[in-house]
Structure formats: structure tokens, C-alpha cells
Amino acid sequence: MAGMTPDQSLILIGMPAAGKSTVGRRLAARLQRPFIDTDAVMEARCGQSLQALMAERGVEGFRAAEARVLCDLQPAEPAVIATGGSVVYAARGMAALRRLGTVVFLDCPVAVLAHRVGDPVARGMVIAAGQSLAALHRERLPLYRRYADHTIACDDDPPEVVAGRVLRVLSLD
Numbered sequence: 277m278a279g280m281t282p283d284q285s286l287i288l289i290g291m292p293a294a295g296k297s298t299v300g301r302r303l304a305a306r307l308q309r310p311f312i313d314t315d316a317v318m319e320a321r322c323g324q325s326l327q328a329l330m331a332e333r334g335v336e337g338f339r340a341a342e343a344r345v346l347c348d349l350q351p352a353e354p355a356v357i358a359t360g361g362s363v364v365y366a367a368r369g370m371a372a373l374r375r376l377g378t379v380v381f382l383d384c385p386v387a388v389l390a391h392r393v394g395d396p397v398a399r400g401m402v403i404a405a406g407q408s409l410a411a412l413h414r415e416r417l418p419l420y421r422r423y424a425d426h427t428i429a430c431d432d433d434p435p436e437v438v439a440g441r442v443l444r445v446l447s448l449d
């Protein structure tokens with residue numbers, strides 16, 4: 277898929293700490309579009325922090341709540357949407373997101389992610405007890421690839437550079 281039409285939202289997926297929220301905010305400013313972070317939408321809707329949600333409902337409950345948020349997302353106008361890293365577990369949620377626009381996968385090496393993330397559990401990630409970040413990355417990579425219209429290699433490049441790559445691949449620069 278080359279470029280995107282003006283009525284489409286731009287949706288960022290990828291591992292936690294890949295830069296979806298940071299790069300997404302920059303893209304929204306550059307494109308003069310609203311910025312939506314599905315993590316913030318979920319916290320507002322559930323009335324608690326993601327960490328509290330995870331502690332109360334567990335991984336399955338968290339994923340179910342996230343899927344409902346994705347299915348109900350209706351931007352008033354084309355937006356830049358940063359998602360939580362675990363959205364790709366929800367097939368129905370991803371189908372809903374894909375109806376809203378173009379999905380871009382920020383593909384960041386696991387070593388860079390590990391440096392940024394610190395302790396996955398303290399960060400409130402959807403991760404099984406004892407699972408390493410590298411194992412989680414292996415588990416999710418096929419899912420990110422399945423849903424991506426475009427993949428952007430991020431390495432450890434600054435957010436502005438990554439944002440520029442996204443705009444170029446979508447012919448929006």
C-alpha cells in the first residue's frame with residue numbers, strides 16, 4: 277500500500293518503548309492532526325491506571341478491556357493513533373483499527389527496547405511471569421508483521437528521524 281488517503285488515520289503499533297507515543301505526538305504536530313493514545317483512552321474509560329487495571333483484572337482482563345477500547349474508537353477526524361504494545365493480541369480490535377486507516381509498525385531492536393524499558397513488570401507490560409523481553413519480542417513480532425501496512429526500522433534513531441521516515445513511506449513529507 278503506497279501512501280494514505282486524507283480521510284485515513286495513521287496508526288502506530290510496536291513493542292513497548294519502541295516510541296509509538298513519542299513519535300506519534302510528533303507526527304500529529306507535523307500533520308496538524310489530533311493525537312490519540314489508546315493507553316490514555318483506556319485509563320480514562322476504566323477510571324484507573326494501566327498498572328491498577330493489570331493488577332485487578334490480570335492479563336486476560338487487560339487484553340479484553342483493550343480490545344473493547346479499540347473496537348469503540350471513533351476519531352472525530354483523521355488522527356494519529358499510538359497504541360499500546362499488546363493491541364496485536366486482539367484480532368477484532370486490530371480489524372477495527374485497520375478500518376480507521378494505515379497501520380505502521382515501529383520496528384525497534386530488542387537491545388534498544390531493553391535499554392529503554394528497564395523492568396517490564398514494573399512498567400505494567402502484558403508479559404507472563406518470568407518471560408523475558410526477548411521472548412516477548414519473538415512472540416509478538418509475527419503479529420506486528422501480520423497487521424502492518426508498513427514497517428519502519430527504528431534502530432536507536434531520534435524520534436524526529438523516525439517520524440521523518442514514517443512521513444516518507446506514506447508520501448506525506
Ligand SMILES: Nc1ncnc2c1ncn2[C@@H]1O[C@H](COP(=O)(O)OP(=O)(O)O)[C@@H](O)[C@H]1O
Pocket residue numbers: 290291292293294295296297298299358392432433434435436438
Ligand atoms: N526514538 C527514540 N530515541 C530515544 N528515546 C526514545 C525514542 N522513542 C522513545 N524514546 C524514549 O523511550 C521511552 C518510551 O517511549 P514511548 O514513546 O513511551 O514508547 P511506546 O509508546 O512505544 O511505549 C520514553 O522514555 C521515550 O522518551
Ligand SMILES: O=C(O)C1=C[C@@H](OP(=O)(O)O)[C@@H](O)[C@H](O)C1
Pocket residue numbers: 290291292293296297315326359360361362399400401402403
Ligand atoms: O506492550 C504491553 O504489554 C503494554 C504496553 C503499554 O503501552 P506502550 O506500548 O505504549 O508502552 C501499555 O499498554 C501496557 O503497559 C501494556
Ligand SMILES: [Mg+2]
Pocket residue numbers: 296297298313315358359360
Ligand atoms: Mg505508548
